[in-house]
Amino acid sequence: MTSTGAAIQFIGLIQVITDVNDMADRMVNLDIDLLRAFVTVVETGSFTRTAALLGRTQPAVSLQIRRLEDQLRSPLFDRGGKGVGLTTEGAALLPQARRLLRLNDEIVSTLGEGDLEGEVRFGAPEDIATMHLPGILGAFARSHPRIKLSVTCDYTANLLDQMSRGILDLALIKREPVGPELGVRVWSEHLVWVALDASIVEASPLPLIIAPAPDIYRKRALGALAEAGIDFRASFTSPSLAGQMAALRAGLGVGVLPAAMAPRDLAVLGPPLPALTDSEIALVSARGAGGPAGLLAQEVLRALERGPIPA
Numbered sequence: 001m002t003s004t005g006a007a008i009q010f011i012g013l014i015q016v017i018t019d020v021n022d023m024a025d026r027m028v029n030l031d032i033d034l035l036r037a038f039v040t041v042v043e044t045g046s047f048t049r050t051a052a053l054l055g056r057t058q059p060a061v062s063l064q065i066r067r068l069e070d071q072l073r074s075p076l077f078d079r080g081g082k083g084v085g086l087t088t089e090g091a092a093l094l095p096q097a098r099r100l101l102r103l104n105d106e107i108v109s110t111l112g113e114g115d116l117e118g119e120v121r122f123g124a125p126e127d128i129a130t131m132h133l134p135g136i137l138g139a140f141a142r143s144h145p146r147i148k149l150s151v152t153c154d155y156t157a158n159l160l161d162q163m164s165r166g167i168l169d170l171a172l173i174k175r176e177p178v179g180p181e182l183g184v185r186v187w188s189e190h191l192v193w194v195a196l197d198a199s200i201v202e203a204s205p206l207p208l209i210i211a212p213a214p215d216i217y218r219k220r221a222l223g224a225l226a227e228a229g230i231d232f233r234a235s236f237t238s239p240s241l242a243g244q245m246a247a248l249r250a251g252l253g254v255g256v257l258p259a260a261m262a263p264r265d266l267a268v269l270g271p272p273l274p275a276l277t278d279s280e281i282a283l284v285s286a287r288g289a290g291g292p293a294g295l296l297a298q299e300v301l302r303a304l305e306r307g308p309i310p311a
Contacts, residue, residue, distance in 0.1 A: 032104050034068040035097045037061055038076060042094060043302060044184075045084050052184040052285070054294075118292040119148040123159040123171035127241045128281065131261060133172075136303045140296055147292045155239075157214045163284055169293040171284045172300070174216045184283045186304050189258040191220055191276040193269040196251040201273055207235035207253030209244050217256040220276050228274040 040050040041061065051058045069076050076090035086094065124133060129151060141149055152162065156173040163171055172186065200207070206225065210218045225232050235253040238244050248255050248266055256276060262268055281304075285297055 030071065030100070031068070032101070034064050034071070035100055037064040038068055038090075039094065039097050039101060040298075041065065041077075041084060042086065042090075047084070049184045049301075117146045119150060120292045120296050121150045121152070121167065121169045122296065123152040123154060123162060123168045125156060125159075125172070125174060126153040126239075127261065128172050129153045130241065132304060133300075136300055140299050144292070144295070147295075149296075155211075155215060160284070163286060166286070169286050170297055170300070173282055173284055175280050175282050176216075184285075184301065186281045186283050186301060189260070189279045189281060191217065191256055191279060192259045192262055193221075193254055193273045193276070194248060194257050194262050194266040195254045195269055196249060196266060198267045198269055200251070200254055201269055205231035205233045206273075208232050209236045209238075209247045209253040209255040210234055211239055211244065212237055215239075216279050220279065221256045224274040224276055228272075230273070 037050060037054060037056075040054060041047055044050050047058050047061050050056075051061045054061065056064075065076065072089070072093070074089035075087050076093060078085040078087050078090075122137075130153075133151075137149055137151065141147070152159070152168065154162070156175065159168065159171040159173055162168045174189070195201075208221060208225075210221060212218070222232075236244070236247040238247065244255055245263075247253065254269065254273070259268070283297060283301055285293065
């Protein structure tokens with residue numbers, strides 16, 4: 001009887017040890033870098049954009065996602081459809097992953113990278129800088145008080161030149177719709193004609209309010225009018241958005257603005273004026289930009305990836 005009881009106890013002990021070992025095998029320490037890659041892919045909707053933001057190659061990001069799926073023993077992305085779609089498991093993971101990242105970033109901000117120092121030299125066209133960036137840059141400065149922000153407003157061509165010469169770390173630029181070779185696409189701009197009074201389209205030649213070359217809106221306006229055979233003249237030329245807006249409100253001519261930035265006190269014009277081709281806003285980073293610059297790049301993309309708030 002005693003022997004039988006000891007045997008039962010031994011079998012029970014073996015079962016406990018086996019259960020503990022099985023539990024240890026199932027215990028997974030999730031890698032924050034993998035979770036950040038996962039969340040960034042979801043938020044950007046693109047492995048390419050995620051790679052550009054995180055300073056990795058696209059294959060490296062794909063490998064990170066595979067590693068996370070292996071750790072969780074579940075597929076996270078539906079690879080059978082178009083775009084970046086989540087599986088049921090991926091959708092369930094997303095809010096939990098975001099919670100872990102927030103907690104991680106709070107801890108780091110309080111105990112570690114809250115002391116992150118350095119300077120970020122950031123460039124943007126004037127209209128974007130004045131209308132869409134103050135809140136983003138202000139919040140970043142408050143969260144990282146030891147990082148110095150230096151902001152330059154200029155035309156895209158000049159910003160790209162400064163990037164190539166190492167003068168800037170990051171820049172938002174206006175570009176033709178192209179692939180990922182020139183920055184990470186942030187949003188697409190639908191351009192429209194605007195004026196104080198719609199009747200101005202009857203004037204011939206059409207008075208134009210434009211910026212100097214090489215402004216992309218100027219290029220769009222002149223190209224569209226020339227193709228449509230509409231005579232025009234430059235009635236007001238200014239590199240300043242504020243100056244152009246003042247001229248528009250004074251009724252001096254017709255201008256081009258992104259639809260999302262067209263103020264309510266100006267009329268959006270249609271035919272006989274020709275349709276304008278969209279432009280894009282992209283975020284360009286210097287090669288190897290990490291640390292403070294990489295941190296700001298992620299904040300800008302997260303804030304602006306759904307496009308600007310309508311005026």
